[in-house]
Amino acid sequence: MSQLLWQKPGVQVDARIQQFLAGEDVILDREFFLFDIDASRAHAQGLQQIGILDADELAGLERELTALAEDFKAGRFVLDEQYEDGHSAIEVRLVERLGDAGKKIHTGRSRNDQILVATRLWLKDRLARLAAVCRESAQVALARAGVEGAMPLPGYTHLQRAVVSSLGMWWAAWAEGFIDDAQRAQQTLGWVDANPLGSAAGYGVNLPLAREHTTSALGFGRMQVSAAYAQLSRGKFEMAAIEALSSALLDLRRLAWDLSLFTSAEFGFVALPSQYTTGSSIMPNKRNPDVIELMRASYSAAAAARTEIEQLLSLPSGYHRDLQFSKGAIFHAFGRGLGALELLPDLLRNLEWKTEAMRAALDPSMYATDLAVDLARQGLPFREAYRQAADPARWAQGDPEASLAARTSPGSAADLRLAELQQRLDALQ
Known part of the structure; x- marks a missing residue:
């Protein structure tokens, strides 16, 4: 050394x-x-x-x-x-x-503010990438909702068949989720966007350092004013960034769960692009959805990283060497998390729906809620309508397109409000 x-x-x-x-x-x-x-x-x-x-x-x-x-x-x-x-x-x-x-280069600075400024710059870069991939995923979902919106898809609660849903509702849900995630990433980036350079070891120095210049030169939105708070903020910014990442990874985890189920033989609703699957080392018949399974697992890295950093912060004010361990945590979280998310847009563009299997999974029980609401609209108290609609003798195979067309409550199949979602997304560009 x-x-x-x-x-x-x-x-x-x-x-x-x-x-x-x-x-x-x-x-x-x-x-x-x-x-x-x-x-x-x-x-x-x-x-x-x-x-x-x-x-x-x-x-x-x-x-x-x-x-x-x-x-x-x-x-x-x-x-x-x-x-x-x-x-x-x-x-x-x-x-x-x-x-x-x-x-002379180290005059007026400490390795403490060096690591702080490098961390902020690195996090700004990663949060910008996070916001971008969330926007892209949302845009793909909105585009497919617009094209495929009327296609019937079984809706599930408790993993049990519940009501007739649609691809439009499925896609719109993920679009709005990733719009929220992009907004959160951008808001977090704005909070992280503070320049700690010039705070030295947390107590300033006896020089009139040009902190306004370094703030501008490095592209920060503002200066982190208090030299002492620059050290106190360490860990807080990292956890906030991980939380923004976690928000997107939670949506990815649930989306991956859907695809894991929908690609199984028991559902058979989706065919994945071949590059998103792998073969078995022993079973020649297998194509496994390994990519989406690892997407589903990626949230664990962010959760572990946040916990690790939080556990480091049981400290008094000032710098402590404990904080050295925070670097590996954020690298691991964003390395795995962004790696998973950046594969998502192409997956969403290229997955294929098996519409016949989706339609075949719609059984008569899934129209019972429509029947109950229809009876209530005719003047029957809803609880009585509910009781009557629960009778299997009243169930009949319905028309899924008619069921979806009648679902006019805002945000449901007949009123997806895709234009509103597009406006929110465009505002984030």
Whole structure:
């Protein structure tokens, strides 16, 4: 490992203890590294504005930070165990290339606000991706609702046949769910969009740091004002982002459950695109819906990550090393969660409905609710109408299209209000 930034003469470093302290931190920092470089560039510009760096020193730092980013993306620079963490790697590289100018880069900042600003930038990127995939999923669902809306589909409660429903209702439900998820992701992004750079270790520094400049240069919507709150906010922002992700993954989990059931031989309502299935290693007859099963399971990563971070936050004010463990949690949650969600739009575009099987599953009992409501409309008290409609002798095979056409309550089969949903979605663009 390279010389530790904090190492002082006479201080002995125990390799086993240092390995415990560093853990997998430097490997995890690969996720943050380009954002850390961007923040270092903005910080250097701010230092030049207040006279800590001259123009030539700033030009050299900007040149070397750009080169470092390019080398990292090309694989010429590897962030590995020779460095304590990504922050140290940046400084080591700058000192190697620029000497004293590189040694000035850390003036007025701490690794505490370095990780905070990199985390915020990373979360903004991931939340933008989350909002985008939720919008795309909602748009696909709305488009298919418009085309397939009148097709009958059995509606279930308690996994029992309940009433006649439609593909329009099924698609519209997921469209509105993912619109809500996109809105929540965008609102959370707005809350995360605060610049902590310049708060140092949580108590500020005796320099007039150009925090307004770094806020603008890094594209933040506002500055996180209190230096002390910058540290107190750590964990809160991460949990909020995970909760936004979890909202979408909960919808994905329930949608995947539907598809898991509907693709089974017992239902037979849906055929998945072949690339979303796999074969069995022993049973030649099998095509398994593995992709949607792993989509269904992906919520677990977000739930575990949120719990892990929450358990880290039983802390007094100020920075504590416990918080180092929060990085792996958010990487794992968004890595698995976005990986699942970003497969969803194409799945929704390409799944095929087996309309004959759907229609065949509509039995006479599923029109009983229509009968009860019809009797109530004729003046019979609903509870009496309910009793009469519960008699199987009164059931007859109905007309599913007529049942759906009569379902005129707002948001049901005959009044899906797709235009209203489209307006909400368009407002999020």
